Amino acid sequence: MSNTAKADLLGPLLKSVSRSFYLTLRVLPARMRxxxxxxxxxxxxxxxxxxxxxxxxxxxxxxxxxxxxAVGGDRSEGTRAAIGRVADEVAGRQALADEKRLLESLSAALALIDELDASDRAAVRDIVTTLTTGMEFDLRTFPAEDSGRIAALRDASELDRYTYLVAGCVGEFWTKMTCAHVPGTIDEPHGAVIARGVRFGKALQLTNILRDCAKDLRIGRCYLPLPLLERHGLTPASLLAADASARARPVLVELLATALDHYRAAADYTFAIPRLSIRLRLACLWPILIGLETLRLLANNDAWLDPTKISKIGRNDVYRLVAGSTAVVCFDSVLRRWIERLIGEVEAGLGAAAAAAVA
Incomplete structure (x- = not known):
């Protein structure tokens, strides 16, 4: 592939479809990008x-x-034909031009895998395989979006596995990339760092699940475990009622507390990165700060299951977090106070939420 085509895929196209992740990507050490x-x-x-x-x-x-x-290396005629049909069947149904162009560029993106060195190629294949396993889980577990039915996860262990498949594995991949391309950066046992990286990813995915719960319910997907709902006298269908936000407040409290525990592990992961590894630190700090700000909004949102009142921080707030963290990235004490303050604000919201639920 020409350098121009590669630069377009990993430059303008990637930027157009990755939103805030592109900020993180561009600050990474060059060898990881x-x-x-x-x-x-x-x-x-x-x-x-x-x-x-x-x-x-x-x-x-x-x-x-x-x-x-195809990502795994299958170059059979049937697989190549199926990839070609993605452009025909799926790209044309995209409302966003950037998503359409991404799918039309899929063959070119697949070709880039072969240009990676052996270890990176194996890591990319592994992470995409795991992520698509999570997507497969969605398609096999939940009904069609227009069916009028709702399915819920069977238990807490299924939720934990799902958050690994669609995000925890990214923390694992990220750590492997760091160790491979910036060796010696994290001077801790490899297994402990991987475990924190997994929890980092789970924190971000659990945040997404809670933030998007109202919208997901309306396409038949309830990622809140059924036993947790039943413990509080709820069913997936009852989460659509006008008073659902108040009735399901104890569920929110419990899952937000789980998310906060994961964020504490994510913070430990970040502080294990040397202060002068500025790019890697920022790449970790930004999702933590954005995630905790989102949890703070959720903890104080009395209508968290109303699809018109989603807890999402604004673009200007993202830029504020990026600028503020860049200015203090080398100062552990300042960063710790910032993260602990955000966690404290979420916990204060949880306390108020718990009191309201009891009342």
């Missing part, structure tokens, strides 16, 4: 295939599995 950026592009393409509701779920699953096979 290509494998991490390519993994993101492939995962984003897979996610777009899995989420295109105009195509029936079984067909989406077939195309998703074909993409996974």
């Amino acid at each position: 290509d494998p991490v950026g390519l993994a993101y592009l492939l995962a984003r393409a897979a996610d777009t295939i899995a989420d295109t509701s105009l195509i029936e779920p079984a067909r989406r699953l077939a195309l998703l599995l074909a993409l996974r096979a």
